[in-house]
Structure formats: structure tokens, C-alpha cells
Amino acid sequence: MSSQAAAVIGIGQTKHKKKRDDVSLPGLVREAAQRALDDAELNWTDIDAVVLGKAPDPFEGVMMxxxxxxxxxxxxxxxxxxVHTAGSVGGSTALVATHLVQTGVHDRVLTVAYEKQAEGNAQWGLAGGRSGGMGAGGIFAPWMRTYINKSGAPEDIGWKVAVKDRQNACKNPYAHLHLPDISIEKVKESPMLWDPIHFLESCPSSDGAVAMVLTNEAGAKKAPRKPAWVLGTAMRSELGTFPGRDTVRPQAGVECAHMVFDAAGITNPREQIDIAELYVPFSWYEPMWLEGHDIAGPGEGWRMVEDGSTQITGDFPVNPSGGVLSSNPIGASGMLRFAEAALQVRGEAGEHQVADAHVGLAQAYGGAAQYFAMWVVGSSLDAVGARK
Amino acid sequence: MTDTKQPDSKQDEAVDPNAPITGMDYFMKLEYHELICPVVREFADALMEKRLIGHKCPKCSLIYSPPRGYCPICTVQTTKADEIEMQTRGIVTNYTVVTPVQYYGQEETEPFAKVSLQLDGGGNLSLQDLPGVPVEQVRSGMRVEIVWAPDGERHVDDVTNRSWGSAEGAIRGWKPTGEPDADPSEYSDKVF
Amino acid sequence: MVNDIAIVGYAQSPSWRASELTEPQFLFPVISEAIERAGVERREIGFTCAGSCDYLSGQTFAFVMNLEAVGAWPPISESHVEMDGAWALYEAWVRLQHGDIDTALVFGSGKSSPGKPAEIYPLQMDPYTLTPLGADPVSLAALQARAMLDAGKITEREMAEIAARSRKSAIGNPYAQVSGDDDPEALLKEPYVTAPLRRHDLPPISDGACAIVLATADKAKALSKRPVWIRGIDHRIDIHQPGMRDLTESPSTRLAGKKAGVGDAKVDVAELSATFSHQEKLLCEELGLGDDVEINPSGGALAANPVMAVGLARFAEAARQIAEHGKHRVVAHATSGQALQQNLVAVLEGD
Structure with a gap:
């Protein structure tokens, strides 16, 4: 046995909110899972295996x-x-489920990821229960400053990303933040949390879950709706702290991107990818990942933001769903990227649908920007070839 | 397991006895007692003598402080034989200014800075403090030197196996030397 | 249907009551030894997967530090399960089925010494109904043992005999923490810890690690004179609420054993994660292992219980039986959750 085709035939997510006090933890995951099953028109008994992902257990106080x-x-x-691979976990979890299908171990796998931040305290968890916690932004802020200094990006690039993602979120009924009045002025004037990151350039803290049903080619052909075919997968990790590490463009991120592009037959990502859902918890990570994944050349990532290329109507839309900046149930945030990319190539993204989306890239990262998970999905098995 | 009352407990608020119960607060306390590993114990002992030590990888010469007992890059173990004493002056290579978020146990209320340092003669430290330096004056390139806690007050009671943030009992932080800032070429490939 | 994957290297740390080393520090030599014994170059390894648990040592993202023991620079393809290392082995086994890579490193590690199991493990139960009750592993295991006693499925004497045999088998095992030549009669005179469980029915509290290197068929044959083939592997989970389960049965073990093919041929030895003495008998029943099968020659989990590594260590011990003791067909078992809620079973064979 070796690799066979796998496809997403069911996608479900919850409404992401500050506090989902209407559901328990199992109620939250079941809501997403039931929607994924409904989408695939399958029953619970049709599922062969379940793969669950979430960020650290101390965030909610529930062990395993x-x-x-x-x-x-x-x-x-x-x-x-x-599965648990820090912030990239939602992505890695989807990949473990994909591998179970691709290798023929199972025919139909349900994969679910969630976080219920309001039922615990993620800031406490991140700080290990100690005072003086840096928060995730405290770790990433210096690296963003280095990017700004090295690339010569104007300071409004971060504000532009923050506005774009929140405007996109208004088109996504599941998104946590709906800020129709967002503006460059508002982002710029919002409090500085971790210099250079303003409050409105940061992700919220959300309760939410997402689920997908994956199946093989035979299963996909029987599916009631258009499947999203998995064209390539990759996971890559590196050490988080050592002298001389390039934290702005981590090598694991570069390699992960090339692995997934190679697997999908992509030679020119900017041209051949129609839509990207990238893990951007702080606005500056949009240009940083465009460059860090060799979608844009050095110093070109911020220009793609500036010239509107990453807008929903641009030539390389990034995070039409509103992204992590608009919904951040941490453990689910990575899988939401994977699910949203799949929704796009299925043509099922509703109001935030990108026109003619046939090839989608999803990425999740975690830890000290050291864990990466990616997939490329397509509207058909030869979606990339058709793009050439 | 112990139930503890959180400071902001809402129990004093008027409660409608007919309102449906939608949630409950459940606070718990877990205690962990971890033995300090030998290399960190040596690091702590040195701090008491106002010495900052690290391990220098015999293969790639990278310096790790506090010592880890191995070089994760070369995957070789390091021992007392690889111990070096580090200089206590250096350059701020990067910094972060954190506006503290309130959570249970958080004691910080005002924005505070944490800096990464490259020490003269080699070695990098992260998550260091610059006490007394206004956060708006913190910048990359700043030259600093160590501020030891005075004799008699110096202690290593909070040192743990879990990286920095626990040596404040011995090292108060770092203070500007007043020398001109370092040129970015001296540190820009070492920002981490 | 599936490709044969083999164990080509394995290593364990001793099981300590409390190691002064950090988890990455004691993992470091274990991983190096497993790689060395496999005869592969570290950089050749195509996939790495780890199993560990944040709550054990009370550190959020504990597994991130463990990556330092692997040598993840330049970057590697890597994943982590918040489960026993046996499930990391399962993920790697699946990954190797793709056929595009030929070797994988898996490891499990845990430090139980810093915390108090009776405080920590209730967090593993339903957070709304069971955690607040402080449902701890010993109490739940005692309920299970009581149910088995009441159902006539075991006697306290049999439990003492299992414990005595485990301790005796552990004599000479350098990785074991509890060993000795005990008379079951004498053990039965000891007081209860939580009735009907006595001290000898409980596992020790342990720190430790285990690492295994897997290879695809051609690579395994090139690397090893005696590759240990994974002929079948499966895992299943049961209902969580103990009140909804018949604790005298383990349907998940039975099903996983069937899927792994345990009953398809004679089994020589079984290494079972029976963390409490009575669970060994239950597992043997569900797996159909008769009196002719040697159980836990290493001493099993009653002799060494490095949580998150203990299940993977059953694979290492099972592989040792084939590679070093000439046994042919050996069963390895791992468990997760309380009272055997989740179980993984594999059949290993020599050539």
C-alpha cells in the first residue's frame, strides 16, 4: 500500500465567540462535528476513527x-x-487524519479541533501560572520589529492587514469579531500591547470548534457535495531557541512550504495558488509568511499587502475568512485555516468566496514559530495542472 | 486538591434563585515539586558567587546559559568540562515591551520590557530585565552590564530547571553602561 | 493489505522514583541509543513522533523542550501526541505506510515525580461530573477490582500472585523500579491502600523514557539481522463514564486484539500495560491469552510505570523478547485513561 487520494467531504464549524456559555466542552465539539457530518450526509456510525486536536491541556484544565x-x-x-503540536495543532491534526485515509488504514475519518478559552485561562497557562507572562505577542513582537527593520516596510502595513481581515470577517457568519467600522485610524489608535503590535493588530480569545470528514476517492465520488481534494501535505519542526536562529524566516517554514508545493506539483505558488489561509495571529505575520514561505521574494511580502494583492478581490487573497485575527479558538485556529481553504475550492465559502478558487493553500504554525503544518487542496485532482 | 476563592469571585453579587445554572466556577491548585538538575544547580551556585556560567558545545562552540547539559544542535552531551564563565557586559539585541494582561497570579500592572542580550566574548541570554530604564528608552544596540543583587540579599531560591525568569534573586537585571550604542552589524544576525 | 513495518532499534531509561534530570536530559541518551542500535544516521530519519503530557510535570508545552533531545536542526518532519508513546508509534506506523520515507523515530517520556497523581489524574475525567469528585486512578481501579472480585473473575490471592510474579520477573531488569522475591501469602497480609487494592496491586510512581526506531521492510532488512515485524496494530476507545461501563470487561481491548490478529496464531509472550494487578487478568481474558503465554517477563507496569512511556516500553520489551531471546510471536499492549478506557494492541513477530 502506498498513498491514495484523500478528500474533504464534510466541513462544520461553530460560531466563534468570546464565551460560548450555551454549550459544554463536549457540546462545543459535537456541534462542529455534527455539522461536518450533516455536510457529508453521513451518520456517526459511518465514521471509522476520530482524530482530535487542541492546544495545551492547561488552557481549560482538562487533561487528555x-x-x-x-x-x-x-x-x-x-x-x-x-494530537498536540502547539499552535500548529489544528493543521497537524487534519494531516494525521489525512494520512489515515491516504494509506488506506481507514475509509472515513472525523477530525475535530477546538479551544474553549473562556472555560480556563490561556494567559495563565502560557505563563505557566507565574507572574510576568509575556503572552504570545511578547515572544513574536521583537521578530516583527526585525522584519520591519530588515524589509523597510512602512508601519501602516500591519494596520492594513488588520483592517482587511476584519472586513473579510464581516462576510463570515462564523467569525468571532465582526467590526464593520474598522479603519486604519482605529487600528493605529488602539492601545499598544507589545510594541509594534497594537490591540487591533492582535487575535481575539475565542471559544470555538471545527470539524472535517475525510475520505478516499471512492467515498468522495459518493459525496453529496463537491469534495476538496488533498493535493499535498507537509509538517516540519525546528528547535525554538538557539543562538543564530532566523526567527523572522524560520527554516522549518521555508522547508515545509517547499515540501507541500513539491507534493502538489506547484512550481510558482503566486500564480498557481488561488487562495491562501495563513495563520496570522498578529497582523505582521501576513507579509512575514508570504516571504517566509517563498510566495513572495525578500521584501516583497509587504508590497503584496500594500498593493491590495491579498485582498479578497486581489490576485492572491489571504484569509478571506477573516483569519486568526478575527477568530482564535487556539487549538482550532490551525484547522480552521485548513477547513476554510477546503471550503474555498469547493465553492462553498458563501459571502467570502473567492471567485474561481481551484487551488488553496492552508498553513498553521506554533511554538516559537517552530512548528509548521500545511496542505494544498484543489477542486479536482489535477487542479494545479489545469492552472499551468 | 484544594478549592480556592478567586479574588474577583462574583459570589457577593445578588443571585436570582430562579435563574438557570449555566456554569460553575471550579478552582483547583496543583502542587509540583521538581528537583533542580545538576547543571542548573551548578549555575545557581555560581550565581551566588557572582559568576555567570554556561556550557560551550565542544563541537560547534555555541554557548548555552543556563547550561542544558547538551547541545541540541550537535546532539552531544555537555558536562562540567565544557563549563565557561561568561562576561557580564553585552549588547541588547532585541526587546519586547509587554502590556500585562491580568490573569490569576499576575503581579505586573505596568508595561515592562524584556530584552535579549549578546554578551561580550560570546553567549546569548533571553528574557532579561532592565530595571529602572523607562520602557520607551529600551532599544536594540544598547550596551549594558549586569546588576547583581547585593551580598546578603542574593539568593537562588526561585531558580528552576525551566529557563530564565527565575534568577532575579541573584541578578537584579542589567543597566546601561552609557557607552555609545553598538552598530547593528555587531548583533543583527543574532537576534532571537 | 498494509505494509510490514519493523522495529529496528529500541532503548529505555531506568525507571526512577524521582530523577533529578529534566525530561529532555534523560531522553537525550535514550534517543541516541535507540538510533545507534538501529544503525541509522540521525539525519536520515524521515519522521519523528513523540508522546508526552503537560500535566504530569505541570509545564505548558513540555513537549517543546523534548524536541531538544531529538536534534531538530536542521528542521525535521515531526509530530506529537498528548498520549502514551505507543500512540506516537502508531502515528509513525501510519506515516511509514506512505512508502515515501523509510525510517521513523518515536519516543515517549514522562516525569510523574514532581506532582501528586491523586491530585492530577482527576483532571483526566469528565470535567463537569467527575473531576470535582476527585475521581483518582487508585479509587477507580479499586472499583474495577471490586467489580471483578464480586463477579468471580479474580481473587485477591490471584492479584497477589500476579504482583509477586511481576516483581520476581523484574529481578535483573535494569529498567525496573520494583523487584523482589515476595511470597503471595505474605503480600496478602499487608493492609489495604484502597480496598480491595494493597500496595503490591498498585504501580510505582516513575520517571522515565523509551525510544524506538521503525523502518519499512527493505530498510529493516538492510539494517537489522533480526528485525521485529509489526504484523498487526489497532487501538480502540470505550465510553468514558465509568458508570456506563461494565468495568469487568474491556471491549476496546477485545476489539483491538481481534483487529491486530492476536488470536490468529500461537502467542509466546505478552507485554501488557496492566497498571494494576487485576487488569492483567482482564487483559489476558480479552486477548484470549492462555496459561501457555508468558506474561510480562520484564515485570511490566507493576515494576516500572513511567507514564507516557510505559506503553511504548511494552513494545521495546516485546521486541527484546524476539530480537534477544529468540521468541517468535509477542503481543504488546498500551492503555490510556482510567480503568482501561483506551487500549492499543500489536502483534510483533520475528522472521
């Missing part, structure tokens, strides 16, 4: 939650796994 969620996810008597 797959054990207590097994009942709600219909996993009784089935294989169930729990």
Missing part, C-alpha cells in the same frame, strides 16, 4: 480531553487519537 469527549464524538469502540 479525548478521553472524556469520546462519548460526545461517537468514538466508542473506534480508534481515537489526540
Amino acid at each position: 480531553p479525548e478521553l472524556s469527549m469520546a462519548d460526545a464524538l461517537g468514538a466508542n469502540g473506534k480508534p481515537m487519537m489526540r
Whole structure:
């Protein structure tokens, strides 16, 4: 046995909110999972295995939650796994599920990721319970400053990304933040959290979940709606702290991008990819990843922001869903990128649908920008070839 | 397991007895007691003698302080034989100014800076403090020197195996030397 | 249907009551030894997967530091499960099925010594109904043992005999923490810790690590004179709420064993993650292992219980039986959750 085709045939997500106090933890994941099953027109009994992902357990205070969620996810008597690769976990979880299908181990796999930040305290968790926690922004802020200094990007690039993603989110009913009045002025004048990151350039803290059903070629052909075909997958990790590490353009991110492009047959990502969902929890990461994944040349990423290329109507739309800047259920944030890219190539993204989206890239990163997970999905198995 | 009352507990608010219960607060306390590993113990002992030590990888010469007992890049173990004493002056290579978010146990209320340092003679430190320096004056390139806690007050009670942030009992932080700032070429490939 | 994957290298740390080393520090030599024994170059390894748990040592993102013991520079393809290392092995086994890479490194590690298991493990239970009750592993295991006793499925004497045999088998095992020549009669005179469980029915609290190198068929044959083939592997989970389960049965073990093919041929040895003495008998029943099968020659989890590594260590011990002791067909078992909620079973064979 080797690799066979895999496709996404069901996608479901919850409304992401500051506090989903209308549902329990299992209720939250079940809401997303049920929607994914409904989308695929499958029942719980059709599922062979469940792969669950979330960020660190101390965020909610539930240790190895797959054990207590097994009942709600219909996993009784089935294989169930729990993935955890820091912020990239939603992506890695989807990839573990994909591999189970591609290798023929299972026919239909349900994969779910979530975070219920309001049921715990992620800031406490990140700080290890100690005072003086840096927050994720505190770790990333110096690297953004280095990017700004090295690339000569004007300071309004970050503000532009913040505005664009929030405007996109207004077209996404599931997004947490709906800020129709967002403006460059408002972002610029919002409080400085971690210089150079303003409050409105940062992701919110959300409760939410997302789920997907993956299946093989035979299963995809029977699916009621258009499948999103998985054209390439890649995971790459590197050490987080060592003298001389390039934190602005981490090598693992560069390699992960090239691996996924090679797997999908992409030779010119800017031309051949129609839409990208990138993990951008702080606005500056949009140009940083465009360059860090060799989609744009050195110093060109911010120009793509400046000239509007990454707008929903641009030639390389980034985060039409509103991205992590608009919804951040941490453990689910990575899988939301993967699911949103799939929605786009299925043509099911509703109001935030990008016209003629046939090839989508999704990326998630985590830790000290050291864990990367990516996939390329297409509207058909030869979607990339058709683009050449 | 112990239930503890959170400071901002809402129990004093008037409660409608007929309102449906939608949630409950459950606070817990877990205690962990971790042994300090030998290389960190040596690091702590040196701090008490106002010495900053690290391990220099015998293969690639990168310096790790506090010592880890290995070089993760070369995957070789390091021992006391690889110990070096580091200089206590250096350059701020990067910084972050954190506006503290309030969470249980957070004691910071005002914006504070954490800096990364490149020490003269080699070695990098992250998450260091510049006490007394207004956050708006913190910048890359600034030359600084160590501020040891005075004799008698110096302690290593908070040193843990878990990287920096626990040596404040011995090192108060770093202070500007007043020398001209370093040229970015001296440190720009070492920002981390 | 599936490609054969083999274990070509394995290593363990000793099991310590409390190691003064950090998790990456004691993982470091274990990973190096497994790679060395496999005879592969570290940089050749196509995929790495780890199993560990933040709550054990009380450190958020604990697994990130463990990456330092791997040598993740230049970057590597890598993943992590918040599960026992046996599930990391499963993820790597799946990854190797693609056929585009030929070797994988898996490891599991944990430090139980810094915390108090009775405080920590209730967090593994349903957070709304069971965590607030402080449902801890010993209490849940005691309920299970009581149910088995009441159902006539085991006797306290059999439990003591299992413990005595495990301790005796552990004599001479350099990785074991508890060993000795105990008379079951004497053990039965000890007081209960939580009735019906006595001290000997409980696992020790351990720190430790285990690492295994896997290879695809051609690579395994090139690397090893005695590759240990994974002929079948499967894992299943049961309902969480203990009140909804018949604790005297383990349907997930039975199903995983069937899918892994345990009953398809004679089994010589089984290494089972029976963390409490009575669970060994339950597992043997569900896997159909009779009196002719040697159980836990290493001493098993009653002799060394480095949580998050203990299941993977069953694979290492099972592989040792084939590679070093000439056994042919060996079963390895790992468990997760309380009272055997989730179980993984594999059948390993020599050539």
C-alpha cells in the first residue's frame, strides 16, 4: 500500500465567540462535528476513527480531553487519537487524519479541533501560572520589529492587514469579531500591547470548534457535495531557541512550504495558488509568511499587502475568512485555516468566496514559530495542472 | 486538591434563585515539586558567587546559559568540562515591551520590557530585565552590564530547571553602561 | 493489505522514583541509543513522533523542550501526541505506510515525580461530573477490582500472585523500579491502600523514557539481522463514564486484539500495560491469552510505570523478547485513561 487520494467531504464549524456559555466542552465539539457530518450526509456510525486536536491541556484544565469527549464524538469502540503540536495543532491534526485515509488504514475519518478559552485561562497557562507572562505577542513582537527593520516596510502595513481581515470577517457568519467600522485610524489608535503590535493588530480569545470528514476517492465520488481534494501535505519542526536562529524566516517554514508545493506539483505558488489561509495571529505575520514561505521574494511580502494583492478581490487573497485575527479558538485556529481553504475550492465559502478558487493553500504554525503544518487542496485532482 | 476563592469571585453579587445554572466556577491548585538538575544547580551556585556560567558545545562552540547539559544542535552531551564563565557586559539585541494582561497570579500592572542580550566574548541570554530604564528608552544596540543583587540579599531560591525568569534573586537585571550604542552589524544576525 | 513495518532499534531509561534530570536530559541518551542500535544516521530519519503530557510535570508545552533531545536542526518532519508513546508509534506506523520515507523515530517520556497523581489524574475525567469528585486512578481501579472480585473473575490471592510474579520477573531488569522475591501469602497480609487494592496491586510512581526506531521492510532488512515485524496494530476507545461501563470487561481491548490478529496464531509472550494487578487478568481474558503465554517477563507496569512511556516500553520489551531471546510471536499492549478506557494492541513477530 502506498498513498491514495484523500478528500474533504464534510466541513462544520461553530460560531466563534468570546464565551460560548450555551454549550459544554463536549457540546462545543459535537456541534462542529455534527455539522461536518450533516455536510457529508453521513451518520456517526459511518465514521471509522476520530482524530482530535487542541492546544495545551492547561488552557481549560482538562487533561487528555479525548478521553472524556469520546462519548460526545461517537468514538466508542473506534480508534481515537489526540494530537498536540502547539499552535500548529489544528493543521497537524487534519494531516494525521489525512494520512489515515491516504494509506488506506481507514475509509472515513472525523477530525475535530477546538479551544474553549473562556472555560480556563490561556494567559495563565502560557505563563505557566507565574507572574510576568509575556503572552504570545511578547515572544513574536521583537521578530516583527526585525522584519520591519530588515524589509523597510512602512508601519501602516500591519494596520492594513488588520483592517482587511476584519472586513473579510464581516462576510463570515462564523467569525468571532465582526467590526464593520474598522479603519486604519482605529487600528493605529488602539492601545499598544507589545510594541509594534497594537490591540487591533492582535487575535481575539475565542471559544470555538471545527470539524472535517475525510475520505478516499471512492467515498468522495459518493459525496453529496463537491469534495476538496488533498493535493499535498507537509509538517516540519525546528528547535525554538538557539543562538543564530532566523526567527523572522524560520527554516522549518521555508522547508515545509517547499515540501507541500513539491507534493502538489506547484512550481510558482503566486500564480498557481488561488487562495491562501495563513495563520496570522498578529497582523505582521501576513507579509512575514508570504516571504517566509517563498510566495513572495525578500521584501516583497509587504508590497503584496500594500498593493491590495491579498485582498479578497486581489490576485492572491489571504484569509478571506477573516483569519486568526478575527477568530482564535487556539487549538482550532490551525484547522480552521485548513477547513476554510477546503471550503474555498469547493465553492462553498458563501459571502467570502473567492471567485474561481481551484487551488488553496492552508498553513498553521506554533511554538516559537517552530512548528509548521500545511496542505494544498484543489477542486479536482489535477487542479494545479489545469492552472499551468 | 484544594478549592480556592478567586479574588474577583462574583459570589457577593445578588443571585436570582430562579435563574438557570449555566456554569460553575471550579478552582483547583496543583502542587509540583521538581528537583533542580545538576547543571542548573551548578549555575545557581555560581550565581551566588557572582559568576555567570554556561556550557560551550565542544563541537560547534555555541554557548548555552543556563547550561542544558547538551547541545541540541550537535546532539552531544555537555558536562562540567565544557563549563565557561561568561562576561557580564553585552549588547541588547532585541526587546519586547509587554502590556500585562491580568490573569490569576499576575503581579505586573505596568508595561515592562524584556530584552535579549549578546554578551561580550560570546553567549546569548533571553528574557532579561532592565530595571529602572523607562520602557520607551529600551532599544536594540544598547550596551549594558549586569546588576547583581547585593551580598546578603542574593539568593537562588526561585531558580528552576525551566529557563530564565527565575534568577532575579541573584541578578537584579542589567543597566546601561552609557557607552555609545553598538552598530547593528555587531548583533543583527543574532537576534532571537 | 498494509505494509510490514519493523522495529529496528529500541532503548529505555531506568525507571526512577524521582530523577533529578529534566525530561529532555534523560531522553537525550535514550534517543541516541535507540538510533545507534538501529544503525541509522540521525539525519536520515524521515519522521519523528513523540508522546508526552503537560500535566504530569505541570509545564505548558513540555513537549517543546523534548524536541531538544531529538536534534531538530536542521528542521525535521515531526509530530506529537498528548498520549502514551505507543500512540506516537502508531502515528509513525501510519506515516511509514506512505512508502515515501523509510525510517521513523518515536519516543515517549514522562516525569510523574514532581506532582501528586491523586491530585492530577482527576483532571483526566469528565470535567463537569467527575473531576470535582476527585475521581483518582487508585479509587477507580479499586472499583474495577471490586467489580471483578464480586463477579468471580479474580481473587485477591490471584492479584497477589500476579504482583509477586511481576516483581520476581523484574529481578535483573535494569529498567525496573520494583523487584523482589515476595511470597503471595505474605503480600496478602499487608493492609489495604484502597480496598480491595494493597500496595503490591498498585504501580510505582516513575520517571522515565523509551525510544524506538521503525523502518519499512527493505530498510529493516538492510539494517537489522533480526528485525521485529509489526504484523498487526489497532487501538480502540470505550465510553468514558465509568458508570456506563461494565468495568469487568474491556471491549476496546477485545476489539483491538481481534483487529491486530492476536488470536490468529500461537502467542509466546505478552507485554501488557496492566497498571494494576487485576487488569492483567482482564487483559489476558480479552486477548484470549492462555496459561501457555508468558506474561510480562520484564515485570511490566507493576515494576516500572513511567507514564507516557510505559506503553511504548511494552513494545521495546516485546521486541527484546524476539530480537534477544529468540521468541517468535509477542503481543504488546498500551492503555490510556482510567480503568482501561483506551487500549492499543500489536502483534510483533520475528522472521
